[in-house]
Amino acid sequence: MRFERQFYSAKPPxxxxxxxxxxxxxxxxxxxxxxxxxxxxxxxQGAEYDVRVPFSGNPIEMVYTVTAYEPGVRAVLTGVAxxxxxxxxxxxxxxxxxxxxDYAAEIRLAxxxxxxxxxxAIGFKKTVDHAVEGLVxxxxx
Numbered sequence: 108m109r110f111e112r113q114f115y116s117a118k119p120p121x122x123x124x125x126x127x128x129x130x131x132x133x134x135x136x137x138x139x140x141x142x143x144x145x146x147x148x149x150x151x152q153g154a155e156y157d158v159r160v161p162f163s164g165n166p167i168e169m170v171y172t173v174t175a176y177e178p179g180v181r182a183v184l185t186g187v188a189x190x191x192x193x194x195x196x197x198x199x200x201x202x203x204x205x206x207x208x209d210y211a212a213e214i215r216l217a218x219x220x221x222x223x224x225x226x227x228a229i230g231f232k233k234t235v236d237h238a239v240e241g242l243v244x245x246x247x248x
Contacts (some may be wrong), residue, residue: 108213108214108215108216109211109212109213109214110211110212110213110214110235111209111210111211111212112209112210112211112235112236112239113207113208113209113210114207114208114210114239114242114243115202115204115205115206115207115208116205116206116208116243116246116247117204117205117206117246117247118205118206118246119179119201119205119206120179120180120199120200120201120206121178121179123199123205123206123208123246124178124179124180124181124182124197124199125150125178126245126246127182127197127208127210127242127246128150128173128176128182128184128197129150129154130143130145130156130158130171130184131143131145131150131156132245133156133158135241135245136238136241136242136244136245136246137237137238137241137242138237138241139160139161139234139237139238140158140159140160141159141160141161141166142157142158142159143156143157143158143159144156144157144158150173151173151176152173152174152175152176153172153173154172154173155170155171155172155173156170156171156172157169157170158170158171158186162188162190162191167188167189167190167191168188169186169187169188169191169193170186170187170188171184171185171186171187171193172184172185172186172187179199180198180199181196181197181198181199182195182196182197183195183196183197184197189217190216190217191214191215191216191217192214192215193212193213193214193215194212194213194215195210195211195212195213196210196211196212196213197209197210197211210239210242212235
């Protein structure tokens with residue numbers, strides 16, 4: 108399942124990207140997240156986070172890693188759990204009024220959950236839309 112969203116921030120690209128990609132901020136914009144525990148003190152490529160998220164009504168633990176980070180350009184975060192893998196790709200571009208954010212979330216479910224992709228995509232879409240709404244509010248603060 109892949110979900111793509113585009114939105115804008117008045118903040119400069121480097122600050123916008125760092126605020127999104129540093130998952131220490133995740134609970135500030137995604138209220139579906141149960142908890143975030145950074146494994147590293149400093150944000151950078153390779154930083155890891157233990158993230159507890161809902162999955163089919165039950166919380167699961169995912170380990171997210173910042174797998175790519177180019178300040179002010181792009182970030183990729185990969186989350187791995189027994190039942191799913193999530194890849195978040197964030198690209199930022201300078202605009203006349205701040206920053207355009209291109210956000211793509213890809214969710215790959217393990218068997219047998221992947222058989223339910225079309226049905227589960229409805230719930231994931233709502234979750235992604237809600238998180239992006241929270242992210243827009245967070246970035247405007």
